[in-house]
Every structure is written in C-alpha cells, then in structure tokens.
Amino acid sequence: xxxxxxxxxxxxxxxxxxxxxxxxxxxxxxxxxxxxxxxxxxxxxxxxxxxxxxxxxxxxxxxxxxxxxxxxxxxxxxxxxxxxxxxxxxxxxxxxxxxxxxxxxxxxxxxxxxxxxxxxxxxxxxxxxxxxxxxxxxxxxxxxxxxxxxxxxxxxxxxxxxxxxxxxxxxxxxxxxxxxxxxxxxxxxxxxxxxxxxxxxxxxxxxxxxxxxxxxxxxxxxxxxxxxxxxxxxxxxxxxxxxxxxxxxxxxxxxxxxxxxxxxxxxxxxxxxxxxxxxxxxxxxxxxxxxxxxxxxxxxxxxxxxxxxxxxxxxxxxxxxxxxxxxxxxxxxxxxxxxxxxxxxxxxxxxxxxx
Ligand code: GLY
Numbered sequence: 570x571x572x573x574x575x576x577x578x579x580x581x582x583x584x585x586x587x588x589x590x591x592x593x594x595x596x597x598x599x600x601x602x603x604x605x606x607x608x609x610x611x612x613x614x615x616x617x618x619x620x621x622x623x624x625x626x627x628x629x630x631x632x633x634x635x636x637x638x639x640x641x642x643x644x645x646x647x648x649x650x651x652x653x654x655x656x657x658x659x660x661x662x663x664x665x666x667x668x669x670x671x672x673x674x675x676x677x678x679x680x681x682x683x684x685x686x687x688x689x690x691x692x693x694x695x696x697x698x699x700x701x702x703x704x705x706x707x708x709x710x711x712x713x714x715x716x717x718x719x720x721x722x723x724x725x726x727x728x729x730x731x732x733x734x735x736x737x738x739x740x741x742x743x744x745x746x747x748x749x750x751x752x753x754x755x756x757x758x759x760x761x762x763x764x765x766x767x768x769x770x771x772x773x774x775x776x777x778x779x780x781x782x783x784x785x786x787x788x789x790x791x792x793x794x795x796x797x798x799x800x801x802x803x804x805x806x807x808x809x810x811x812x813x814x815x816x817x818x819x820x821x822x823x824x825x826x827x828x829x830x831x832x833x834x835x836x837x838x839x840x841x842x843x844x845x846x847x848x849x850x851x852x853x854x855x856x857x858x859x860x861x862x863x864x865x866x867x868x869x870x871x872x873x874x875x876x877x878x879x880x881x882x883x884x885x886x887x888x889x890x891x892x893x894x895x896x897x898x899x900x901x902x903x904x905x906x907x908x909x910x911x912x913x914x915x916x917x918x919x920x921x922x923x924x
Contacts, residue, residue, distance in 0.1 A: 570585055570586065570587035570590055570593075570596075571585070571586040571587060571780065571784050572584070572585055572586075573586070573784065573787050573788055573791050574791070575703065575704070575723070575791040575794055575795060576791070576795040577723060577794070577795060577798060580723050582723060582724060582725055582726050582727070583726055583727070584703060584726075584727040584729065584787050584791065585726070585727070585728050585729065586729045586731070586780060586783050586784055586787065587729075587730065587731065587780070588730070588731050588732055588776055588780075589620075589730060589732050590728060590729075590730045591617070591620040591621055591624075591691065591728065591730040591732070591733070592620050592621065592622075592623060592624065593624075594623060594624050594625075596728070597621075597624040597625060597626055597728075598625065600662075600689060600725065600726055602660070602661075602662035602687060602689075602725075603660065604629075604657060604658075604660060604661040604662065605625070605626055605628055605629065605661075605662050605663075605664050606628075606629040606630075606631055606648075606651060606652060606655070606657060606661065606662070606663050606664070607626060607628075607629065607630050607631065607663075607664045607666050608631045608633060608648060608663055608664065608665055608666065608667070608671055608674070608675040608678070609630065609631070609632065609633070609666040609667050609671060610632060610633055610634065610635040610667055610671065611632055611635070612635055613666055613667045613671075613693055614630065614632065616693075616733075616736050617666070617693060617733055617736075620730070620732070620733070621666075626664060629651070629655060631647060631648055631651045633647060633648075633671065633674065635670075636670065636824050637670055637710070637818070637823040637824040637828070638822075638823045638824045639670070640670045640673065640674055640709050640710045640823070641709050641710060642709060642718075644674050644709070645674060645677060645678050645681075645709060648663070648674070648675070648678035648682075649678060649682060652678075652682055657682070657683075657686070658683070659683050659685075659686055660686075661682075661686050661687075662679075662686060662687040662688060662689060662725070663675045663676075663678060663679040663682075663686065663687070663688040663689075664688070664689045664691060665688060665689070665690050665691065665692075665702070665724075666691045666693065667691075667692075667693050667694075667697070668692065668693055668694035668696065668697045668701075668741075669692075669694065669696055669697045669700070669701035669702075669828065671697075672690050672692060672697050672701050672702050672707075673701060673706070673707050673708055673709070673716070673719070674707075674709060675688055675690075675707075676688055676690075676705070676706075676707030676708075676720075676722050676724065677707040677708050677709060677718075677719055677720060677722070679707070679722060680707050680720040680721075680722030681720065685722065687724075687725045688722070688724050688725065689724055689725055689726050689727070689728065690702035690703075690724045690726070690727040690728070691727075691728045691729075691730075692727070692729060693733045693737075694737060694741050694742075694744075694745055695734060695737065695741070695742050695744075695745025695746065695748075695749070695783075696741070696744055696745035696747075696748055696827075696828065696829050697745075698729045698734075698745070698783050698786075698787075699745060699748050699749050699752075699782070699783055699786035699787065699790070700748040700786070700790065700807075702724070702727050702729075703727055703787055703790045703791065703794065704723075704790055704794040704798075704804075704807075705721045705722050705723035705724065705794070705798065706719065706721060707719050707720055707721070707722050708720065710823060713885065714815070714819060714882075714885050714886070715815045715818055715819055715823070716815075721798065721799055723798075727787075729783055729787075731774075731776055731779040731780060731783070734774050734779060735774065739772075739865070740827065740865075741827065742772075742774070743829070743830075743864040743865050743866055744827035744828065744829025744830050744833075744866075745829055746771070746829070746864045746866070747810075747829035747830065747832055747833035747836075747861075747864070747866055748786065748829055748832070749764065749782050749786050750764060750833070750836075750857070750860055750861070750864075751807075751809050751810065751832065751836060752785065752786045752789045752790070753902065753903070754809060754836060754840075754857065754899050754902055754903070754905065755789075755806045755807070755809050755897075755899070755903075755904070755905040756789050756793075756806075756903065756904070756905075757785070757789065757903060758901075758902050758903030759903075760785055761856075761860075761902050761903065763781075764782070764860060765856060765859070765860050765863075768860065768863040768864065772863075772864070790807065793806065793807060802907070803907075805895070805897060805907050806897055806905050806906075806907065808897055809832075809835075809836045809839060809897040809899065809905055810832040810833065810834075810835030810836030810837075810838070810839055810897075811832055811835060811886075811897075812835065812883050812886045812894070812895075812896060812897075813831075813832075813834065813835030813836075813838045813839065813879075813883065813920075814828065814831035814832035814833075814834065814835035814836075815831070815882075815883075815886060816879050816880075816882035816883040816886070817831040817834060817835065817870065817871060817874065817879065818831045819882050820874050820875075820878055820879055820882055821871055821874065825871070826867070826871060829866070830866055830867050833861050833866035833867060833868075834866075834867045834868065834869070834870060834923065836857070836899070837854075837857060837858060837861060837868055837923065838870075838919050838920060838922075838923050839896065839897060839898055839899060839919075840853070840854045840857055840899055841854065841918075841919040841922050841923070842896065842898055842911060842915055842916060842919045843898050843899045843900070843901075845915050845918065845919065846898060846911070846915070848898060848899065848900045848901065848906075849899050849900070849901050849902075850901065853899075853901055853902050856902070857902070868923070869923050869924065870920065870923050870924055876917065876920050876921065876924070879920065880913075880916070880917065880920070883916075893909040894909065894911070894913075894916075895907060895908070895909045896908055896909075896911045896916075898911070
C-alpha cells in the first residue's frame, strides 16, 4: 500500500493507494470516528458494498441519484435530512463512496452540517481518485454555472482501492485519464511521455500502471494543494482546460459530456492558444491530440454548441477577476502559466479551430 500525505499543518491527511485495501479492517479502524454515514448511489452499492462488509463502515447508507444533473440542493437536503433524523452530532463522519459528484456533494454536506463535520473520500472513478477526492473542493452546481456553490473542506483521509476500477466503464475510465494527462502537461514532461508510451498497458488497467498513474497524479496534486489550498495563485494551474470545459458542460446540459471529456477538449483548445502565443510547438500539440485520441477523448467541440454562447458562459467562470478572463495556458508540455492577458480574438480563433 502506498501512502501520500497532503501537508496542511493540523489538517494534514493521508491518501492510501493499493489493491483490495477497502476490505482492510485495520486501515478503516485507523480512521478515528464512531458514527459513519455513507453517501453513495445504488450502482456503487450493488457493485462494491461487499468489499467493505467486514469493516465498521457499512452502517448508515444515504442513497443519492447518480449523475452530474443531480449535483444540486435537493441531493444535499437528502443528506441533511438523514443526518438530522438519525441525530448525527459533530462527531459524526460522512463517507463519500462514489465518483466526483458523490464526493463533491458529500464534502459540501460535511462542510455545512452543524458548521462542519469530518468526511472521508473513497473514490470509485479514476477521475475522483486522481483529482476531485483530493484537495477539499466541495460543492454543487447552479443553473448558471458549474460548482458555483461550495466550500473548501478537506477530508480526513482518502482511500483509493484500484480494484474498483475493474468495473468502471471505458468511457468513465478515459474521462479520468484526461485529468491524469493534465498533470503531465502542467507539471511533468517525463510522466506525459510515459503515459504516451504506455497507453495499451493503461487501457488494460494493469494494477502496477494504475498505482503509478494514481500515485503520481496525487503527488502532484498534494504538492500544489499544500502550497495554495484556497486557490489564491498556483492551484489555478490544476484548472487547465476547465474554463472551456465547464462552459461546454453548461452549454450542453450537465451530464451529456463527462467532466473529463469536456476538460480534455478544453486543454486542447488552450494548447491552440499556446501555439498562437508561441509558448507551445505544433509537435507538442499533436502529441497531446494523439494521446487524447488513444483514450477516445474529444478533440473537437460538441456539435451544435454556439461559440458566442460558449464564450459568454466562460465569462461567468469563477476565474474571472476584475472583469478579466483568467486562462491557464501550457508552456510547452510539462509547465503552464496563469494569465489574464489573452485577447478575446485569440480565444475565439482557438475555439473556431475545434469546431
Ligand atoms: N480540480 C482542481 C482543483 O482541485 O483545484
């Protein structure tokens, strides 16, 4: 089992990564909490509850509907209702057992219930393992924008069992790979090259490959979060492709494209901006496009999306500061920068190249 620490002083926490670690009673015992409420959905319950049956985790179960379109206030109310009816007090603990939607909503409920209780992340999708379960971003969507209502609330632990990936659909798996590839682009060229050279091994969900990509992604994320928990500066690098991606998700209707699909297309568009801005070579763009194709990720905008509307939605993004759009732009592969100096025409041009 691998262990990574997200270093945040008295709120530091471990990320455990390994095969079959969910049934490890000793590991679960280490999590210091008596009263657990598991938030999950029917599908995850049917597929994976047997893995935790001999641990102390399984007691109270809150079932939510599956999918991004249910990431809203109604689902949060279901969690509050359960906790209140079952007299959960401040020493209670929410366990998020599912993908990013379950994790973000459980974390938000934990952040706000009785002004904040503990929560544990047990991510079941690759995307949640490498991104959303780590770093304490929690929240729900609003009709006017994704993740617009939320809070920073760090989990007490993250438990990543690679075995649960075995039942993940190819589409969900590939969407998670978008975030993994993102880490290579913003931070680690050698990792990007390794990913490009090992696409078949990764697609076969080889355990060693899974542990390597999850560990590397969590290490990069933990390092960045430790430096800038509340996204005052460099944490924004983790949002490569997200301004474009969130606007795609919002314009299509939440859930049509998976988050990973939308940000993959988003960081390819950001790479086109980078070529126009002379911070990326065309060959680098091509190698990003190639790896996206290997994982069946979109390299073109969805059909029927209107660019004017898309741009308008982008201007509502949380990253807009002093009315200036903030973009994350790759500086080749292995590094990226944050800028508010990209002209609208350049962005529209890059969008047009992906129609
Ligand atoms: N998903 C980006 C972040 O956690 O900051």
